[in-house]
Amino acid sequence: xxxxxxxxxxxxxxxxxxxxxxxxxxxxxxxxxxxxxxxxxxxxxxxxxxxxxxxxxxxxxxxxxxxxxxxxxxxxxxxxxxxxxxxxxxxxxxxxxxxxxxxxxxxxxxxxxxxxxxxxxxxxxxxxxxxxxxxxxxxxxxxxxxxxxxxxxxxxxxxxxxxxxxxxxxxxxxxxxxxxxxxxxxxxxxxxxxxxxxxxxxxxxxxxxxxxxxxxxxxxxxxxxxxxxxxxxxxxxxxxxxxxxxxxxxxxxxxxxxxxxxxxxxxxxxxxxxxxxxxxxxxxxxxxxxxxxxxxxxxxxxxxxxxxxxxxxxxxxxxxxxxxxxxxxxxxxxxxxxxxxxxxxxxxxxxxxxxxxxxxxxxxxxxxxxxxxxxxxxxxxxxxxxxxxxxxxxxxxxxxxxxxxxxxxxxxxxxxxxxxxxxxxxxxxxxxxxxxxxxxxxxxxxxxxxxxxxxxxxxxxxxxxxxxxxxxxxxxxxxxxxxxxxxxxxxxxxxxxxxxxxxxxxxxxxxxx
Amino acid sequence: xxxxxxxxxxxxxxxxxxxxxxxxxxxxxxxxxxxxxxxxxxxxxxxxxxxxxxxxxxxxxxxxxxxxxxxxxxxxxxxxxxxxxxxxxxxxxxxxxxxxxxxxxxxxxxxxxxxxxxxxxxxxxxxxxxxxxxx
Numbered sequence: 001x002x003x004x005x006x007x008x009x010x011x012x013x014x015x016x017x018x019x020x021x022x023x024x025x026x027x028x029x030x031x032x033x034x035x036x037x038x039x040x041x042x043x044x045x046x047x048x049x050x051x052x053x054x055x056x057x058x059x060x061x062x063x064x065x066x067x068x069x070x071x072x073x074x075x076x077x078x079x080x081x082x083x084x085x086x087x088x089x090x091x092x093x094x095x096x097x098x099x100x101x102x103x104x105x106x107x108x109x110x111x112x113x114x115x116x117x118x119x120x121x122x123x124x125x126x127x128x129x130x131x132x133x134x135x136x137x138x139x140x141x142x143x144x145x146x147x148x149x150x151x152x153x154x155x156x157x158x159x160x161x162x163x164x165x166x167x168x169x170x171x172x173x174x175x176x177x178x179x180x181x182x183x184x185x186x187x188x189x190x191x192x193x194x195x196x197x198x199x200x201x202x203x204x205x206x207x208x209x210x211x212x213x214x215x216x217x218x219x220x221x222x223x224x225x226x227x228x229x230x231x232x233x234x235x236x237x238x239x240x241x242x243x244x245x246x247x248x249x250x251x252x253x254x255x256x257x258x259x260x261x262x263x264x265x266x267x268x269x270x271x272x273x274x275x276x277x278x279x280x281x282x283x284x285x286x287x288x289x290x291x292x293x294x295x296x297x298x299x300x301x302x303x304x305x306x307x308x309x310x311x312x313x314x315x316x317x318x319x320x321x322x323x324x325x326x327x328x329x330x331x332x333x334x335x336x337x338x339x340x341x342x343x344x345x346x347x348x349x350x351x352x353x354x355x356x357x358x359x360x361x362x363x364x365x366x367x368x369x370x371x372x373x374x375x376x377x378x379x380x381x382x383x384x385x386x387x388x389x390x391x392x393x394x395x396x397x398x399x400x401x402x403x404x405x406x407x408x409x410x411x412x413x414x415x416x417x418x419x420x421x422x423x424x425x426x427x428x429x430x431x432x433x434x435x436x437x438x439x440x441x442x443x444x445x446x447x448x449x450x451x452x453x454x455x456x457x458x459x460x461x462x463x464x465x466x467x468x469x470x471x472x473x474x475x476x477x478x479x480x481x482x483x484x485x486x487x488x489x490x491x492x493x494x495x496x497x498x499x500x501x502x503x504x505x506x507x508x509x510x511x512x513x
Numbered sequence: 514x515x516x517x518x519x520x521x522x523x524x525x526x527x528x529x530x531x532x533x534x535x536x537x538x539x540x541x542x543x544x545x546x547x548x549x550x551x552x553x554x555x556x557x558x559x560x561x562x563x564x565x566x567x568x569x570x571x572x573x574x575x576x577x578x579x580x581x582x583x584x585x586x587x588x589x590x591x592x593x594x595x596x597x598x599x600x601x602x603x604x605x606x607x608x609x610x611x612x613x614x615x616x617x618x619x620x621x622x623x624x625x626x627x628x629x630x631x632x633x634x635x636x637x638x639x640x641x642x643x644x645x646x647x648x
Contacts, residue, residue: 028595031595031599032599032600035553036552036553036554036558036596036600037554037558039592039595039596040592042595043588043589043591043592043595044588046591047584047587047588047591051634051635054635054638055638059638061638062638065638073634
């Protein structure tokens with residue numbers, strides 16, 4: 001190695017560090033003896049010399065700058081544009097996370113109403129380790145397909161029971177996580193498409209209400225918008241929100257996939273005066289919600305709390321959670337049976353997170369993944385004979401129709417997606433959601449960045465996405481030979497051996513009957 | 514807060530010192546012509562410097578670019594000090610101009626220090642940026 005031609009960056013940097021002051025002296029001399037104009041250069045090199053002395057001998061924070069001087073900045077410079085370079089030039093179509101280019105462009109094409117057929121084989125790593133949909137030899141003819149319809153609250157026979165006629169809904173994204181333009185584009189798109197939108201736990205849904213679409217009000221663990229100063233439920237505020245004609249259902253958030261076992265988090269960079277007011281909190285610190293509802297400290301109290309919200313609001317009420325301990329969930333189901341109180345729906349969230357900022361360990365390592373969690377919840381409810389008392393929604397990376405269909409086969413009645421709709425708005429996956437610097441203007445409150453997100457232009461894309469997804473879902477459903485999504489079961493899926501029931505806890509829960 | 518006030522006072526000092534010479538430079542006043550002739554610079558030279566001084570003044574007056582303006586001002590004043598040290602000297606009236614340059618030069622250093630987290634090349638050292646914490 002020593003004899004071969006190689007760049008020794010340390011030697012190069014030593015040479016550069018020596019030549020900068022030498023250049024200064026040379027230009028200074030030239031300024032005196034040749035022309036005063038040389039002092040433009042001598043001043044510049046004096047500055048570089050001083051900066052270099054500072055890097056190498058004064059500051060102690062950056063080892064690289066201390067050892068290499070100015071050249072060390074090259075690394076920081078290149079590193080800062082690394083993500084862009086990789087995305088534009090070097091990353092292959094299926095390697096980016098969380099959504100690779102193939103998955104993203106499928107959504108883009110749907111949002112722009114462009115045909116998404118492609119040729120010459122799947123681009124996926126196609127092997128037997130993935131779930132697939134089993135098609136039937138006798139697909140359903142188009143005219144035999146039954147119209148999609150799910151009614152929340154029909155089990156309790158309440159007047160306010162809410163029926164959705166399209167299988168997907170916009171999942172929880174608060175004003176706060178999203179900027180005003182993004183919220184209004186989604187809300188207007190939801191109105192166009194005739195689907196409901198979840199408000200997220202962002203307090204009073206001022207911007208969600210502006211476009212007149214149906215809303216599912218989400219109550220987080222901090223109960224923004226409906227809280228007493230102590231963080232408990234304020235009955236009057238809840239009634240006031242439930243009385244709005246746009247608000248059709250209430251969702252109590254127990255946990256979310258990004259950070260199960262921990263409360264929501266809004267970084268202080270994103271808190272404006274308005275957000276602080278809508279949520280009724282301080283402006284100068286990160287907003288950290290408690291990890292659970294103070295009212296729900298036992299299974300008994302949890303069921304009572306659900307009943308209380310049902311009675312206060314008079315609306316269909318459900319809860320959202322990311323599956324953790326299945327035995328705990330089973331105890332909750334037993335308690336529901338005991339009190340004969342059931343939520344109108346349960347939203348099962350996958351475990352890998354979405355827009356929301358979350359501690360990395362929680363994002364990466366906590367919670368049961370969607371397929372296994374959803375399967376467990378469905379199986380547990382069926383085991384206790386109460387599956388017909390409520391509906392199940394699924395959420396968690398369900399941006400493509402085939403994954404949505406799989407979730408339905410695993411037990412979901414309807415599908416929630418948040419990032420799918422963000423992609424339909426034009427999200428480029430810059431991964432800046434928590435920094436208030438979203439280049440597309442979706443997850444930022446900076447007016448200059450939101451300028452590009454024109455509500456009129458974006459809302460139709462949201463509706464297009466819904467139309468295309470629904471179209472593909474119906475095609476898939478027909479291929480399975482079923483006439484309605486509720487007929488789908490796990491028998492319609494090819495599930496690689498031992499993937500779902502491998503969880504010993506679930507095995508145990510299902511075995512004891 | 515008091516840092517901001519000090520910074521603004523110094524910014525105004527620099528703007529006044531740089532700004533009051535602009536009139537003479539752009540009107541080809543005999544004093545300017547004579548002064549720059551000593552450096553071997555003609556109308557192009559002092560008008561170029563005048564333009565850069567004007568830019569520095571504007572940058573110093575806009576909150577987003579104070580640090581950059583101070584850096585430019587520092588460079589121009591360093592050049593002016595070079596001129597006084599090597600060619601013009603500090604006698605008589607030129608001595609007043611020279612001391613003004615030194616005052617503005619010092620002000621620029623203090624302004625840069627007070628706004629150090631905005632200086633492009635030094636920001637990495639003074640400010641721990643989020644993306645950097647990850648790397």
